[in-house]
Amino acid sequence: MAEHDDDLVVDLSGPQWQALLTVAPPGHEPPKTVDFDVPPTGGGQELRRIGTQVVFTTARNERSGWPAWHVKIYTCASLGDAETLRQYLNAQASALQRANTYLPGAARRTPIEPPWAVVPVQVVRGDGRLEQLSGAVTTRLGVPSDQIVAQLESRLPRWIGGARPDLVLLAVSPQIEALPWEPLRHWPGTEHLADFAQLAAGIDQLHQLRWAHCDIKPENVCWCAHQDGSGYVLIDTDAATQADPPPRALRGTALYEYTGLRALRLDDPEGLRHLTPGLLYAQDRFGFLTVVLSALAGRHWVDHTLLGPDPDDPSRRVADSAEAVRHALRAHWPDPRWAPLADALAHPFGPDGRIALEAPGPWAETWLSGVRDAERRCADGDPGDGPWPDESLVHTFARDLERIRDHALRGPATRPERVHLAYRAIGEAAQEIALRRAALWMSVSGLGIVLAALVLAAAAFVIGE
Amino acid sequence: MFSSWRRRLRHRVSAGCGDPAARFAPYGHTFGEWLDTGAGSGRPDYAEVESAVAEYLGSAAKVGQRLGARTGVVLGVAGAAVTVLAVWGLS
Numbered sequence A: 001m002a003e004h005d006d007d008l009v010v011d012l013s014g015p016q017w018q019a020l021l022t023v024a025p026p027g028h029e030p031p032k033t034v035d036f037d038v039p040p041t042g043g044g045q046e047l048r049r050i051g052t053q054v055v056f057t058t059a060r061n062e063r064s065g066w067p068a069w070h071v072k073i074y075t076c077a078s079l080g081d082a083e084t085l086r087q088y089l090n091a092q093a094s095a096l097q098r099a100n101t102y103l104p105g106a107a108r109r110t111p112i113e114p115p116w117a118v119v120p121v122q123v124v125r126g127d128g129r130l131e132q133l134s135g136a137v138t139t140r141l142g143v144p145s146d147q148i149v150a151q152l153e154s155r156l157p158r159w160i161g162g163a164r165p166d167l168v169l170l171a172v173s174p175q176i177e178a179l180p181w182e183p184l185r186h187w188p189g190t191e192h193l194a195d196f197a198q199l200a201a202g203i204d205q206l207h208q209l210r211w212a213h214c215d216i217k218p219e220n221v222c223w224c225a226h227q228d229g230s231g232y233v234l235i236d237t238d239a240a241t242q243a244d245p246p247p248r249a250l251r252g253t254a255l256y257e258y259t260g261l262r263a264l265r266l267d268d269p270e271g272l273r274h275l276t277p278g279l280l281y282a283q284d285r286f287g288f289l290t291v292v293l294s295a296l297a298g299r300h301w302v303d304h305t306l307l308g309p310d311p312d313d314p315s316r317r318v319a320d321s322a323e324a325v326r327h328a329l330r331a332h333w334p335d336p337r338w339a340p341l342a343d344a345l346a347h348p349f350g351p352d353g354r355i356a357l358e359a360p361g362p363w364a365e366t367w368l369s370g371v372r373d374a375e376r377r378c379a380d381g382d383p384g385d386g387p388w389p390d391e392s393l394v395h396t397f398a399r400d401l402e403r404i405r406d407h408a409l410r411g412p413a414t415r416p417e418r419v420h421l422a423y424r425a426i427g428e429a430a431q432e433i434a435l436r437r438a439a440l441w442m443s444v445s446g447l448g449i450v451l452a453a454l455v456l457a458a459a460a461f462v463i464g465e
Numbered sequence B: 001m002f003s004s005w006r007r008r009l010r011h012r013v014s015a016g017c018g019d020p021a022a023r024f025a026p027y028g029h030t031f032g033e034w035l036d037t038g039a040g041s042g043r044p045d046y047a048e049v050e051s052a053v054a055e056y057l058g059s060a061a062k063v064g065q066r067l068g069a070r071t072g073v074v075l076g077v078a079g080a081a082v083t084v085l086a087v088w089g090l091s
């Protein structure tokens, strides 16, 4: 039983596991209006427009398992809307979770244990009735012992806004770290590349299942560390759709729109009625490119240069031509050594690249490994080309090297953050060593001269006597 | 006076050794892997990163040595002058 009027408890369970989430009241942000265009449940042609009010909050798990949760609360206008939206969100959530099943060890884990390529979302009914998701997980508002449905009307906490419980739906997902992408990277952030491997494979898997996420962009990718490593994870699954057959409406974010979709929309405002599966896959892959480039070149570079106007033809964006992207990347990383990497990153933006983006077969994993190969070719140039650094110094500074690594490893940081910490630690160690050495040589030479003068003076004194 | 000397040393080290980020970014993800595993793993590319960091520290040590020795000479000469004058005065 909820002990407090304002407590909201969600029970998630599957075979052998249970999570019990206590939902915290949301902050004071006003609700966000979000519209969905949903194909009607009974089949038929016309899309159903469902208007919702959305608030975000968090929850804590009282049982073992993932501790912190993200909660999205939808309030609909009518029972029919709530019913349609519930089925729609459930279909999205279960389709997207299938993208995680290929991950190593997935069969041994519960669906709420990492690693994930796409964050698992569970839909919970506001009216306290049981919800089953793809047979494996059941969700329910309130703990199982309080089943007095008649009381439910009065049982939603006041902060939900007084809506009827049966118009309310909750979508809960494990809360993972939102990443502050660096604004500008003047050297390619290639240390991120390894953490994209699972996400790339997950996107390919999703497309093989003929679904598309449709809103892949830097804000919708979080980072998660777990027992076996770490990786980037897609969140925000409520724009996802079946790609084949394609839907007749699309949600997404204008700034990150794929070149082909943009052309379709600009040609004819009704153009999006002629979506193809390939365009949806390409939209996801284009979004993935913006995320990888945010990691490598910086978020600001992506939002303002890559997606900004092409200096040679301001009616287009830089992202609409491989040549322009290559140019912009070369200007951003002027060291010629990075040319192979810039070329691999720019290729998907050109006409050949776009054919591959729109193809139904998998793309992301192959492309990512091509980028990693290109990065290795950059390393074939220097610094390895120069004379091999003096190894005896490694012994001289063994203790300082140890300290630098220790310092960088102590933070709970992601590898890119550790790398930055290490750069700073190296700079500080260099200053310290210089000071130590300066003090030593100052005393050696200073005392030496004073001593010599003393000896000379003493000798002069003795001779003078 | 000491703090302005410290500042000069800091400045010379930064100018002489360069920004660590600029120096080590070209190693790409190998740098991060070296941080996580160390050079003990027998990977020549990690050993190379480690040597490069040591070399960077070595160049800072050289900057310190040069400024230290020069300051030592100035202080030493001043000290010697005082010593000689003092001995003179005594005799």
Ligand SMILES: Nc1ncnc2c1ncn2[C@@H]1O[C@H](COP(=O)(O)OP(=O)(O)O)[C@@H](O)[C@H]1O
Residues within 6 Å of the ligand: A056, A070, A072, A119, A173, A174, A175, A176, A177, A178, A219, A220, A222, A235, A236, A237, A238
């Ligand atoms: N599972 C999650 N873990 C961590 N943060 C999340 C999670 N889901 C959402 N968020 C945060 O909340 C923000 C908004 O949630 P999202 O589901 O993306 O809603 P919207 O559809 O409004 O973009 C995200 O940008 C992210 O910062």
Ligand SMILES: [Mg+2]
Residues within 6 Å of the ligand: A219, A220, A236
């Ligand atoms: Mg979002």
